[in-house]
Amino acid sequence: MQRSVLTSSTVSNNGIANYSHQNNISTEELQRLLLPITLPPNHSRATFRNWGKTYRCAPRTVFIPENEEQCRFIIELAHRERTTVRACGAGHSPSDLACTSGYLLRTDKLDKVIEINVPENYVIAQAGISLHVLHERLREHGLAMSNVGSISDQSLGGVITTATHGSGVNYAVIPSHVLELTLLIADGSSVTCSLSERQDLFLATLSGLGTTGLVLNVKLSVEPAFNLHEIRNIVSFEDGLKQFESITNSAEHVRIWWFPRQRVWRVMASSRTNQVIP
Numbered sequence: 001m002q003r004s005v006l007t008s009s010t011v012s013n014n015g016i017a018n019y020s021h022q023n024n025i026s027t028e029e030l031q032r033l034l035l036p037i038t039l040p041p042n043h044s045r046a047t048f049r050n051w052g053k054t055y056r057c058a059p060r061t062v063f064i065p066e067n068e069e070q071c072r073f074i075i076e077l078a079h080r081e082r083t084t085v086r087a088c089g090a091g092h093s094p095s096d097l098a099c100t101s102g103y104l105l106r107t108d109k110l111d112k113v114i115e116i117n118v119p120e121n122y123v124i125a126q127a128g129i130s131l132h133v134l135h136e137r138l139r140e141h142g143l144a145m146s147n148v149g150s151i152s153d154q155s156l157g158g159v160i161t162t163a164t165h166g167s168g169v170n171y172a173v174i175p176s177h178v179l180e181l182t183l184l185i186a187d188g189s190s191v192t193c194s195l196s197e198r199q200d201l202f203l204a205t206l207s208g209l210g211t212t213g214l215v216l217n218v219k220l221s222v223e224p225a226f227n228l229h230e231i232r233n234i235v236s237f238e239d240g241l242k243q244f245e246s247i248t249n250s251a252e253h254v255r256i257w258w259f260p261r262q263r264v265w266r267v268m269a270s271s272r273t274n275q276v277i278p
Contacts, residue, residue, distance in 0.1 A: 089155025
């Protein structure tokens, strides 16, 4: 059997990187190339269950790619097998968003930090990196994300495509800090987009639930690291309703947990501080 490989990339006039497969590459060869990253059917991760354990599925095949080339092979094989490809990170969505009967692409190993730029306050990382790992890498350089949710188990690509939020009435959702994206789209091409380049694709991807393509790399705006001082209070449900506006504006980041059976709110209000926290 003659082996064929991806040719080198070429960049067209519109800036899209195009990749061509040699015509004589066989489906059997694609399957052989993907075998090292294909989970066997009896593997514990060959089925998918979301983080909240509310949904599960048994995909046709589960892949854990380690690089962009393997992702491109997966898409090519999906074309030939006439099936779909869904990507998932931590599966944190409470919905069945990642469930599929086609191919499931787990992004665990697409988790590299490509660049950290301290003077310009941005980081470029692969979309599969988990937030808690990204936090550690940023902290090494005295940087931090501007706003995060209650946990950091999610992948960077996941929080972007599902419009994950943090807290604070003056803070937008986490995807609002994205400066640029690199996507692998359905024809196997890698595309760069931002507010100034392919704006429609960029905006659609930020809350696109994975429908515009596979997010490969993310350029994210960050800022110098900071500490938060948090004050916690218990407020009755009735008082909370009366004071809702003042509570939500009482700090930069405010979270409210409602406990219906006790008829109380637990209010956690955090603001930035220069105080050194041990």
